[in-house]
Amino acid sequence: MLDIRRIRKNPEEVKKALEKRHGDFPIDEVLELDKKRRGMLTEVEEMKAKQNSVSKEIPKLKKEGKDAKSLLTEMRQLSDKIKEMDMEVKEIDGKLKNKLLHIPNTPHETVAEGVSDDDNVEIRKWGEPTKFDFEPKAHWDLGADLDILDFERASKLTGTRFSLFKGAGALLERALINFMIDLHVVDHGYMEMATPFMVNRDSMIGTGQLPKFESDMFHIPSKDYFLVPTAEVPLTNIYRDEILEEEMLPAYYVAYTPCFRQEAGSAGRDTRGLIRNHQFDKVELVKFSLPEDSYDELEKLTNNAEEVLQKLGLPYRVVMLSTGDLGFSSAKTYDLEVWMPSYGRYVEISSCSNFEDFQARRANIRFRRKDNKKVEYAHTLNGSGLAVGRTLAAILENCQQEDGSLVIPEALRPYTRGLEKVEK
RNA sequence: GGAGAGAUGUCCGAGAGGUUGAAGGUGGUGGUCUCGAAAACCACUGUGCAGGCCAUCCUGUACCGAGGGUUCGAAUCCCUCUCUCUCCGCCA
Secondary structure: OOOHHHHHHOHHHHHHHHHOOOOOOOHHHHHHHHHHHHHHHHHHHHHHHHHHHHHHHHHHHHHOOOOOHHHHHHHHHHHHHHHHHHHHHHHHHHHHHHHHHOOOOOOOOOOOOOOOHHHOEEEEEEOOOOOOOOOOOOHHHHHHHOOOEOHHHHHHHOOOOOOOEOOHHHHHHHHHHHHHHHHHHHHOOOEEEOOOOEEEHHHHHHHOOOOOOHHHOOEEOOOOEEEOOOOHHHHHHOOOOEEEEHHHOOEEEEEEEEEEOOOHHHOOOOOOOOOOOOEEEEEEEEEEEOHHHHHHHHHHHHHHHHHHHHHHOOOEEEEEOOOOOOOOOOOEEEEEEEEEOOOOEEEEEEEEEEOOOHHHHHHOEEEEOOOOOOEEEOEEEEEEEEEHHHHHHHHHHHOEOOOOOEEOOHHHHHHOOOOOEEOO
16 A cells, blocks of 8 residues: 555655556545545544533533533534544545555566566576476476376366375475475574464455455455465564564564465466466565665565575576566565476566565554654565475476486485485 | 353553543653662653644544444443453364
């Protein structure tokens, strides 16, 4: 959520920043509602002030035995009027809030302007696309041939876009989770968390999934809970409605959760394999930061995620999302894209974003400055560290051998009971 | 799922229609004292919103789990909901 005071003060600056997203956002309507709201607020507060002062006089009059009848009648009318105006203010408040909740974050000034992912900017590259002197298999074929992935039966169990990991496949999935968490905890100083896999509506609003993107979420109607689309939601909302101490910041958290997404808008895309499922595993990194440090923290966070790929020996590149591809809540995002031989291109495997105070404002996450005691919104960041299913797919495709076997990256072997190779 | 109890400021805990933003304690900050510390004593001590040439300052207003209601006036009375705790049942 954008700061209404910022919009009020610099409407042109906000409009200009949002124009880069190439959408139509109701800034003028917001301004109008805001003006109306403040006008009514001033009026009704004056009335309330009168009501309060008179209400203090009434018991005195009564004590003195004076008649307060006419005053009471007057006050009754005032009271009714106040209630009426309170309702109107509340209605306007609701409208205003709703409008604000649907307006995306303003991109950071360093973000490249563009209309789609074609305009993303490559920042750096690590390794070279894997070369094979044989015809490499796609991971879904290799997984089936090695009998470690079974998409047919997953589809029988639930439906399309679900996976069943078998034997070494399940072991690899679990090994990757543990490997990633350990790396971030031990080497990068994150605190491990195990969170609920369902969250309530307030949490989903806090991180920006709702109200705009409800159709992509799995919903439990009986409790109005949502299956988490990413651990970002529970992790970030840990401090919803709290005021943190400055010394706590920056705070780093890592959690593994399965992620549940309807993938409503992507019918027909990436239908095979592990790339786009309704349920997938992910290790997520979340940071709470001082506003002045958040862009440094973004660089570090991105490096932390990159290190997973480096340790696994998977070629990748880092791209900065253009304004056309930038997520709703994000001010700046780096995507990590891993080389996927079956696609013949780099495929997103991590997304690292700085939300500045956009989520914090929605979720009401603040901190108190040590020197002047002032309360400010914290900055929140997150990044995949990494998407586990896609990492497994990348390992299958990049580490496959001519004889159809799979060589497990060395870094993973402490987590696979020493298993070095998967063969048929 | 059944029965009961509860939800107040950093925390603990009073308050039971009217000078209550809320007693008392605790924690925190500043000060006195001290060579220093502790102790003791004194003072201060929340958040949101609006306004005041938006100013670490002032004024108004709101906030005692959430949302409604009664009333001139509600932390206090009524209704609904949520959550927590205890006991029983069930269960990984």
